[in-house]
Structures are given as structure tokens and as C-alpha cells.
Amino acid sequence: MNQTIGVCRYVYNLFLKRNQELYEKEKKFIGGLDFSKWLNNIYTKENDPWIKKVSSKAVKQAIMNGDKAFRNFFEGKAKYPRFKKKRNQDVKAYFPKNNKTDWIVERHRVKIPTLGWIKLKEFGYIPTNAQVRSGTVSQKAGRYYVSVLCEVPPKEKTINNHDGLGIDVGIKNFAVCSNTDVYENINHLPKIRELEKKLKRQQRKLSRKYESKKKGGESCYKNIQKQVKIIQKLHARLTHIRKEYVRDVVTRVAKAKPSFITIEDLNIKGMLKNKHLADCVRKQNFYYFRTYLEQKCKQNGIELRIVSRFYPSSKLCSCCGHKKVCLSLSERFFICDLCGIEIERDFNASLNLKYARNYTIITYR
Structure with a gap:
């Protein structure tokens, strides 16, 4: 798995570098298919033959991911693609289903193409009766994750005859619903504060190691990498706790089966520019809340309404409709x-x- 993920990262970076060189010399761009031909027929015969030791489908998908990144940049949908670093671990190895025996899911294990049977630490998330089309393997903070694309029969749409629901998200409380349900800010809990303090201490420890190395000290590279992994695990744990809480809130809201849900279109980028509130806004995962809410509404047949960000929801009186201009x-x-x-x-x-x-x-859709 390490070798496949490493090769995918290397090929993705090679695709970016190749296009940069071609643009500087000839002012041209090479697509993913042409680069794949050049890589297999010319480059690997003279340099880096170990690229062919891993799954060819995973390498091909890494090239097409780079091609898509450039297309999005040309169309103005995204920024210029950047090189992937080993330390960030943001590369996924793609494995399609080539044979009938690939991607067989059992309770405690899954059969991945090229890799074979892999034991699962957590079971019950992948349905054993579903037909798997493809999947990806990724690594983060020393752990390996598998994500699969399953084909399952659609659920029967339920008729929601209940009243609608308005949800106001904020910093003091994560979400306040119009049916009097209040979901508190999980970042105020003692466990989260304890993990954040521990993260700060470990980051100071890593900083001292780097400073010692700059001054010619005895800080070993392996010790620095061990410390980096400790910090990555703490970041991953905090991220998982916060995202799991968001999923729990959305699931509770969807189980109430309202006829519609109304939320506000928040300007997250603008809120992050406020230096006093940026860190609190980042920890709340407002964007993830909206995307997951859209997914749940689609599954349960709930109408999702989005109100403009300029709608004065806090300044209007819910009783008589009078607008209070000055509200701090x-x-x-x-x-x-x-x-x-x-x-x-x-x-x-x-x-x-x-x-x-x-x-x-x-x-x-």
C-alpha cells in the first residue's frame, strides 16, 4: 500500500512538472492520455522502472486526477494545481473492479485488486450484500482507510407530513432549531480542550527539535518524523470527533422527518477573515454540515431551502416582523x-x- 500510494504521488507530481517544462519551452499542454503513453513507452524504459511494479490502474487514475486539476484551472473552477507532499498524505490509490473476484466484502475483510485480502479494523460500514464497483486506499496519520463505491437499490421515498424546520448555526451553540432543539458547541467540552492543550505541547516539542537542528544540534531526522506522526494523530483525532458530531446532529435532524429544512447561506470565507473568530469558525465545520445535510435530505426526500446570506434573520422579530437595525x-x-x-x-x-x-x-440530480 505504501509503495502504491508513493508511486501515485510521484506520478502526479511528474505530470505537473512535465507540463511546466513544456509550457516554458513550447507554450503547450499535454493531456493525461498523451502523458500516460509517454510515461509507459519512453520514460519508464530509461528512468524509474519501479513505476510498473504497482497497479497500472492506480497510476493511470493518478494521471487523470492531475489532468482534471489542470482542466479545472483552465476553466476557472480552481487554483493552479500544486505538488503533493509526502508529509501531507493527501494521495489516494485507486483500484477498479477488473474481475468478479475483486472487491469481495466480508464481515472482517475485503479483497482489494493487486493487494488481495485485507483485514478490516472496523466492520459493518461496508454492506456485504452490495455490489462494489471500485474503491480507493489512502493513508492518514499512520492508519490506512478504504473507501468503496457501492451499487445499492434506491430507498423508497418517505412522505414527510411534519412541520418545517429552521436551523441557525453559530459559535456559542453549534445549531439551534425552531423546534427548540439546541445542539451545543462540542469544542467547549473538557475532552476537546484537553486534546487541544496536548496538541500545543507536542507542536512546541516539534518546534524545538527543528530549532535545535538549525543550530547544528543532535536532533535526528527519525525523531522529527516520529514527532510529526504524533501531531498528525492528534489532528486526525480532533477532526474525526468534530465530524462525527456534525454527522450525529444531521442524523437527528433528519430522523425528525420535517417537510422542509431552511438554513442560511453563510459567507465562510468572509467569517474566516475575522482574526478574533476565525479559529472558532474553522472548528465548527459549517461547510461539512451543509454538504452532509444536503446528502441526508436527498436520501430522506426532505426539501432543503437556502436563504440568502443578506437575509437579516437575527435582526427581525419572529412575532411582528419588525427589524431592529442596531443589534450587536x-x-x-x-x-x-x-x-x-x-x-x-x-x-x-x-x-x-x-x-x-x-x-x-x-x-x-
Whole structure:
């Protein structure tokens, strides 16, 4: 697995380097198919023959990923593709299903093409009765993950006759729903704070090793790599805890079976520019919450409504509709100047989102 992932990363970087050289010399771009022919027929005969020791399909997919990255750049959909670093571990090895005996899933193991039978540490996530089309293997923080594409029969669409739901996400509480459900900010829990303190200590330890090496000390490269892996494991653990909490919140919301869900189109990039709130916003995973909510709504047949980011959900009175122009972030209770109602700020925003009239409905293919 290490060898396959390493070759995929090397070939991806080679594709980027080859195109950079061609553009500087001849002002031209070579596509993924042409580069694959050049790699197999010319390059591997003279240099790096070990590329052919791993799965050819995995190498071909790495080339096509680089080709897609360049296409997205030319179309203005993404930035210029960057070289993949071994330390970041953001490379996945692709394995298609070539034979009937490939990608057989059992309770405790899975048969991956070229690699053979691999034991699973966690079981029950991959359905044993589904037909697997392809899969990828990736590595992160010393652990290996397998992700498969399964073909399963579609679920029967359920009819949701319940009332709609408005969800206001924030920093003090992760989500406040119009049905009075409140999901707290998990980053305030003692366990998360303890892990963050431990991460800071380990990062200081790594920084001291680098400083010692710069000054000509005895800091060994292997010790630095061990420390890097410790930090990667802590980052991965925090990420998994936060994403699992987001999935749990979305699952609870979907199980209520509302007829529709309304959320606000947040300007996440703009919020991250605020140096006082950037770290808190990053930890909340608002973008992941929206993408996973879209997926759950599609599965359960729930209508997802998106309200414009300029909609004053916090400044409107949910009782009489009066708009309060001056409302600071420190005011946690909304007091209407017209009708005099006093209501919690985030709950008031969730009610306004629920009864919003101007919205966009997410359509699914």
C-alpha cells in the first residue's frame, strides 16, 4: 500500500512538472492520455522502472486526477494545481473492479485488486450484500482507510407530513432549531480542550527539535518524523470527533422527518477573515454540515431551502416582523422595540429562517 500510494504521488507530481517544462519551452499542454503513453513507452524504459511494479490502474487514475486539476484551472473552477507532499498524505490509490473476484466484502475483510485480502479494523460500514464497483486506499496519520463505491437499490421515498424546520448555526451553540432543539458547541467540552492543550505541547516539542537542528544540534531526522506522526494523530483525532458530531446532529435532524429544512447561506470565507473568530469558525465545520445535510435530505426526500446570506434573520422579530437595525453580537437576547417580546437571539433567528419566503431550493440530480 505504501509503495502504491508513493508511486501515485510521484506520478502526479511528474505530470505537473512535465507540463511546466513544456509550457516554458513550447507554450503547450499535454493531456493525461498523451502523458500516460509517454510515461509507459519512453520514460519508464530509461528512468524509474519501479513505476510498473504497482497497479497500472492506480497510476493511470493518478494521471487523470492531475489532468482534471489542470482542466479545472483552465476553466476557472480552481487554483493552479500544486505538488503533493509526502508529509501531507493527501494521495489516494485507486483500484477498479477488473474481475468478479475483486472487491469481495466480508464481515472482517475485503479483497482489494493487486493487494488481495485485507483485514478490516472496523466492520459493518461496508454492506456485504452490495455490489462494489471500485474503491480507493489512502493513508492518514499512520492508519490506512478504504473507501468503496457501492451499487445499492434506491430507498423508497418517505412522505414527510411534519412541520418545517429552521436551523441557525453559530459559535456559542453549534445549531439551534425552531423546534427548540439546541445542539451545543462540542469544542467547549473538557475532552476537546484537553486534546487541544496536548496538541500545543507536542507542536512546541516539534518546534524545538527543528530549532535545535538549525543550530547544528543532535536532533535526528527519525525523531522529527516520529514527532510529526504524533501531531498528525492528534489532528486526525480532533477532526474525526468534530465530524462525527456534525454527522450525529444531521442524523437527528433528519430522523425528525420535517417537510422542509431552511438554513442560511453563510459567507465562510468572509467569517474566516475575522482574526478574533476565525479559529472558532474553522472548528465548527459549517461547510461539512451543509454538504452532509444536503446528502441526508436527498436520501430522506426532505426539501432543503437556502436563504440568502443578506437575509437579516437575527435582526427581525419572529412575532411582528419588525427589524431592529442596531443589534450587536454581545446581545444574546432579542428585545423587540415594537411589540416588546424578549426571546433568545439564535432561537429567534431559527424561527425567521423557518418562515422565510425568499429562498432557493436545492435540486438533486
